[in-house]
Amino acid sequence: MNAIQTRALRRVFTAGRDKRGKSGSRTALDGVDLSIPPGEVHGLLGPNGAGKTTLCKILSTVLVPTSGSASVMGHDVVTGLAAVRPLVGCVFGGDRGLYGRLSGRKNLAYWAALYGVPRRLIDGRTTTLLDRFGLAGRADERVETYSRGMKQRLHLARGLVHNPPVLLLDEPTTGMDPVSAMDFRRLIGELRNEGRTVLVTTHDMAEAEAVCDRVTLVNDGRILHSASPQELSALVSRYGRVEARNVPDTLTQRVRILPGVTRVATDTDGVTRIELASADAAPPVLRLLIERGVTDLATCRPGLEEVYLHLIADRGMEVGR
């Protein structure tokens, strides 16, 4: 049995307002099939609006699917509500969702009670978690006096207060400084060692590569690709890019016909972007540019959006074949 399983999962938001202020209906998830075995740390990677949060909401029972199904540890998120809720811990990025006027300790104790942690365990559990997340020194101060990062750590502690086997982390590191982000990576490792299943969403490919056993790329409500972090980094280097300034038009024409060059475009501020389909396409391009006196140039690792564009393009070709 999978810890998380979705089948043809769809969610359509009808009418009225959405995040971009447009009206009409919008398909946030469009037939998502996802299987995550117990104990896996699974990354959900996708641009804004891809549907990551929507999937987390459905799995945390805060949103019902329009069609299709989703289950956690074999319990359906719609029909098995009471069984699912205690199994899932959710942490959503940012620092909202805490009672600012209560201490960190009282916040945790309250959530423990809401999750049915037996009364005799609550005090010990909260103290342990406050220690684990480095909040022991401030445990009895009001949360509104915490820094943003401290609040995020408190959220992570809150997500673990009922010792759930499945954790949903929706962009848990937004706004964290690099040191905290490193701590976060270590935390994910610990959660894996404890046998928990973790679904973590992010925009950050490097983060996904670092912490996940498997990564699923989503775009526009659909799964584009599921890969191991190794495959992901291979993808990334495959879709490298060269950027250069002051490339004469004639040279642009010559670059365009080099092997492995997929696209060449010059924007209004004079930067020419040369996109490559393989890692070994870069040296000939660089050599040609330098020979012709272009010195203002750099190779770039593609951003997430670019990897998507490539993946979408590739998939389009496969379908056409």
Next chain:
Amino acid sequence: MSSPLACPARPQALEVLRRAGAVALADLAVTYTWRTWLFGRVPRKLSQVAFFALIGRVVGGEDAERFLVVGNALMACAVETTLVVASSAWERALGTMPLLVSAPAPLAWAFAVRSAQWIISGTGASLVALLLLGPLFGADWQLEMIPVMVLLVVLTAVGTYCFGLALGAWVIDHPAQRNVVSLLANLLMMTICGVQVALDHWPAPVQTLAALLPITHELVALRELLDGAPLSAILPDAAAGALVGAAWLAIAVVAFGRVGERGRRDGTIEFGA
């Protein structure tokens, strides 16, 4: 498969209510300090009560001023507990809604006492008004009446709180209406529940409507107490008020259940940004 990590225990209502009470107390501590309550909030309430009592003195004489001082002093706590309408909506602003909905405990448990601070401050305000202003406007309490008076004020505070809680469940989905709703609720209670105008001045349908609001019954009981009626006459009215309050609590519980369900369907349970 049963995972050793699973925590299958059921949430315990008392434990949840107790911990949610901490939220209420923390809010109370921020809203009022002893000083601001005693020297800020209470004098304002007292001046409102005295204002109506003085009108009574000028217009209707002794009976009228006594009627108005008792009615408005008890109303003081209803005005305070109606703040639950607004403070229930705070939960949305805090961004805790999705977390509350995804927790196993029913949403109503979290809301039932999270605004209970108003019961405390409302009870205090009414008692001060009854004991301090009452005697100045012809309500001469005997010492032995005071325990029953306290009971009636507490029942009023709790009953009107439950009424407000039901309204709060509606307002949480219509946050823009929160001030209008509490204003209307207060106006309604002040007008038809025997606060400013005796109940029997109203036609029967209005009296029936008034009977659906807890303060109506507690106010009848309080006036009986002041007139020296025996406990056997007072308690049935007090109990009727408590019963109506309990009915509103039941409505509130169902309504909060609906809030969760509707939100899950509409996708309006936001984490907020």
